[in-house]
Amino acid sequence: MKAYECLEDGCTFVAKAETEEELIEQVQEHMGSVHDSFEVEEFILTGAYELSANSK
């Protein structure tokens, strides 16, 4: 499980996904719909971190 926190000012959105591909997809969708913007894939992967999924 991977997670990525949106870095836009005042935004608390956190994308969570099983794979890097899904994570990027979620972040791009969020950036597009909420911020009318996009994030560079490399930047997302750099900022992504591993999330321990205890509750499945």
Ligand SMILES: [Zn+2]
């Ligand atoms: Zn955001």
